[in-house]
Amino acid sequence: MALEKNESRPVAEKGEHIIARHLIDDDSIKEEKNLVIDGVDVSGRWNTFILSRVDSEFDRSFFNEIKETVVGSRINRCWQCGMCTASCTVTPLYRRFNPRAFIYMMQLGNLKELKKYIDVAWRCVGCYKCSQRCPKQVNPAEMMEALALVVKKYFPEEVETKLKLDEEVKKIYEDMILGHGRLDLAKLHTSSMQKAGRAKELLGRIERDAIFKMAKDGRAFSILKLGKPRGWGRSKDAIENYLKNLKTIERNTD
Amino acid sequence: MAENILVIGGGPAGLNAATMLSELGVNVTLVERDSFLGGNPKKFKYKFLFPDMQPADNVIGELIKKAEAAGNIKVNYSSEVSDFKENGKKFDATIKSADKSEIKTFDSVIVATGFEHFDPARDAKYSYQLFDDVIDIKDLERMMGENNLLRPSNGKPPKKVAFILCVGSRDRHVGNQYCSRVCCTVSVKQAIELREHFPDCEAYIFYMDIRTYGFFEDLYWKSMEEYDVQIVKGRVAEITSGPDNTVVCKGEDTLLRGPFEIQFDMVVLASGMEGGPQSPEISKKLGIELDEHGFLKPENVTLSPFKSNKDGIFLAGACTGPKAISDSITEGAAAAMNAYTYAVKNR
Incomplete structure (x- = not known):
């Protein structure tokens, strides 16, 4: 069978001709805009497929992989009571961050489902309330670390694109800590907004007023006067050394 | 006298x-x-x-x-x-x-x-007696008693086994509304025995509630924590035949709210008591x-x-x-x- 892509032809939106289009997820529609099979033009609607929602496999190798890690070793304990999600700090803010469901997806090796949550999978703030309350001592907080490792390993491209800004902010944060030995929230905020291409918003009326107020009562200057912690050089070396080791370990496990 | x-x-x-x-x-x-x-x-x-x-x-x-x-x-x-x-x-x-x-x-x-053990053949959706590899807990118990845990269809060790709870219990459709009390514990026990016998065999339990009451709970915990038995929430609505001599369990994963159709080597129905x-x-x-x-x-x-x-x-x-x-x-x-x-x- 000869497949060729015919790029010249203008075609309608993906799945547009499906009458009840609104009922079907974007990801579930498979349609090539321009496609010729054996010389026959089957572009657009002539090659549309709606993918089934049915899960057809439990991938246990994935479960075993998680179980081998230090942070995910208790994955077999989880019985899905939902105590972790109920006590979570993040869930009330993002509906899609659900530790209970993430653990279940990991147990069943449901990568298809996990993929939908790449952008929120990293949002655990590490308060450990879930681990303190879990009746089976699953340690969900650390399970979220296992989840982050998995997401990074199986979806490197998606992580690269969807979490680009997060990675950049993390870099700013790291540089700030290493360079100054302390966190400058104002600088972190401005740098992050710049990276996000939203620097303009920093000059809104509220922000201007705040800066004016802080300059007036002297707080703006006191921040500048804060020095580095005493003996920061040695701490810095230790942290840099740790980060270097971490990178070596990561490279070796890949 | x-x-x-x-x-x-x-x-x-x-x-x-x-x-x-x-x-x-x-x-x-x-x-x-x-x-x-x-x-x-x-x-x-x-x-x-x-x-x-x-x-x-x-x-x-x-x-x-x-x-x-x-x-x-x-x-x-x-x-x-x-x-x-x-x-x-x-x-x-x-x-x-x-x-x-x-x-x-x-x-x-x-x-x-x-x-009497509930006869799963009375509930056609489970295809008991239609497929050799669909058995129930009393059959598995007998197989264990006879030291033969192999697949009835081809005599090979099973690699993936499903246990389906509440067969013939808690189901108005078959006329039994009550819980048969022991089938959860029996299934969990059998899953442990199966995993002990065939460490390579995966065991899944499809459940609506797991009712291992009282100290039987210990066995349930043991099955998960020591034997990696996986519980999946949802009752199986249909068993059909699959490729490569498998049986397919069709149901809904109520925790992820998604349908599933999974192939198994053997399905064990936790038939209740009547x-x-x-x-x-x-x-x-x-x-x-x-x-x-x-x-x-x-x-x-x-x-x-x-x-x-x-x-x-x-x-x-x-x-x-x-x-x-x-x-x-x-x-x-x-x-x-x-x-x-x-x-x-x-x-």
Whole structure:
């Protein structure tokens, strides 16, 4: 069978001709805009497929992989009571961050489902309330670390694109800590907004007023006067050394 | 003169009742429909019992041995009570076997007619008897008893096994609304045994609730934490055949709200317990009440679960509802005590 892509032809939106289009997820529609099979033009609607929602496999190798890690070793304990999600700090803010469901997806090796949550999978703030309350001592907080490792390993491209800004902010944060030995929230905020291409918003009326107020009562200057912690050089070396080791370990496990 | 007490049924409850009565010096007549003692555990060759995985023979074998050793227990194999009449405070019963029938007068009666395993073939969606690799817990128990855990279809070790809970229980569609109490624990126990036998075999349990009540919970925890048994929430609505000689379980994962169709090498249905045809039969013959679930009805479920609504007739074991073997044995003793008291009072 000869497949060729015919790029010249203008075609309608993906799945547009499906009458009840609104009922079907974007990801579930498979349609090539321009496609010729054996010389026959089957572009657009002539090659549309709606993918089934049915899960057809439990991938246990994935479960075993998680179980081998230090942070995910208790994955077999989880019985899905939902105590972790109920006590979570993040869930009330993002509906899609659900530790209970993430653990279940990991147990069943449901990568298809996990993929939908790449952008929120990293949002655990590490308060450990879930681990303190879990009746089976699953340690969900650390399970979220296992989840982050998995997401990074199986979806490197998606992580690269969807979490680009997060990675950049993390870099700013790291540089700030290493360079100054302390966190400058104002600088972190401005740098992050710049990276996000939203620097303009920093000059809104509220922000201007705040800066004016802080300059007036002297707080703006006191921040500048804060020095580095005493003996920061040695701490810095230790942290840099740790980060270097971490990178070596990561490279070796890949 | 020694009392005469009739015990109907030679399962765990009946055997324990008979043995205890014989120790009190009572002449016991034991009527058993099968040609052997031990009831369902013996009939289906249960191998290990929950919660401590002790050999079933330790329990059932012990009960049979005690009953057989007692001089004053007359066991009637392959027989039944064909006629039953009240005679003042006493009872006249005709005990019929293939070759003879005799009428005897008894001071009191203990009914321990037990239960029947639900026949999964009655619920067509599970395709029991249609596919060789769809079996139920009693089949698996028998297979374990015979030391043969291989797939019935091709004799190879299974690689992926599903346990489906609540088959024939908690389902209005088949007419049984009650929970059969022990199937969760039995399934969890069997999943552990399977994983022990074939460490490479994956075991999944499809559940709506896991009801391993009381200390049976320990076994449930053990199955997950030590044997990596995976529980999946959702009842399976259909079993069909799959490629490469597999069976496919179709259901909804209610935690992820998504449909699934998963291939398995073997499916084990946790079929529940039923009163069986013997319960209405004995209820009619003895004139004791039957409940809405098809089991015999105790006079008061809380105060006197071992008494029937008729004075002098006592109930023990699974004939009054789904029960673990330990509960049946306890009830056998309770019924024995009450039957003895009644007999002595009306001497």
